[in-house]
Amino acid sequence: MKPRHLLLMVLICLVWASNNVLSKVLVSHWHVPPLFYTVVRFAIVLICTIPWLRPVPKPFWRIAVLGLLMGGGSFALMFIALNWVSASEAAIVVQTSVPMTTLLSIVMLGERIRWRRTLGITLAFAGVLIVMYQPGFTISAGMILLLASAFCGSLGAIMMKQMGEIAPLQFQAWVALMGVLVIAPFSLLFEPQALDSFRLAGWPALAAVLYSALITSIFAHTAYYFLIVKYEANLVAALTLITPLITIALGSALIQDPVDAKMIVGTVIALSGVLIIALRNAKAPIAQAEEHS
Helix, strand or coil: CCCHHHHHHHHHHHCCCCCCHHHHHHHHCCCCCHHHHHHHHHHHHHHHHHHHHHCCCHHHHHHHHHHHHHHHHHHHHHHCCCCCCCCCHHHHHHHHHHHHHHHHHHHHHCCCHHHHHHHHHHHHHHHHHHHHHHHCCCCHHHHHHHHHHHHHHHHHHCCCCCCCCCHHHHHHHHHHHHHHHHHHHHHHHHHHCCCHHHHHHHHHHHHHHHHHHHHHHHHHHHHHHHHHHCCCCHHHHHHHHHHCCCCHHHHHHHHHHCCCCCHHHHHHHHHHHHHHHHHHHHCHHHHHHCCCC
């Protein structure tokens, strides 16, 4: 990889990591309702990508379901989870999307895996279990929501591979559209004071949502897709492991996210497993570029 493209990859991971922390601040510290946050973010992305809604990808039902999984499922569940978990924990647990995608590829695409990827899957899940573990074997609602978010993203990745090629901005436009259509009614129903909470958070909240939509979704993901096309997918996917590491550092430095021995050990084990899987995926589906934040 050329030095300038490596620097671009590091910048992408920095953007994703900073948005992990920013999303935690929005939802947990500034009390912006998570569904409302998701709707506003997707609405901004949709406004910027309206021209890419056409032509409508075929079959329509698949892009509709894909949009629901990657938007209404993956994003909304993760932002709701941030009420209970730290940004660092979220960044680590959502890495289970990589082994989940591999397992779903076996079931849905008939792919085979050998012992190295089996080892990677085992390590990834074992590391995440260590991060999730609490005395008494309790697992918080936030952790369960994160796993559900990762599953939605993984299923979306497989469905996207079944669709064939799709332009990155067209994909983002449809995810944004379905996200708004599905999540907005639930936000209106369950978050009646959402607009007041957003106004109370003030201009910093608006700036954060704009950053999330314009910088994270449109810039960082489009740049990631560019690198996926230019270089081997397994190389680029492996480099995304920088994201949870930066998230842990930023979360600890900026919002005092707790980092203990359990998290460090679990992170090392989980990311080792993800790295093994990524390096064995010579043709990873482009949807493995699902949001890391």
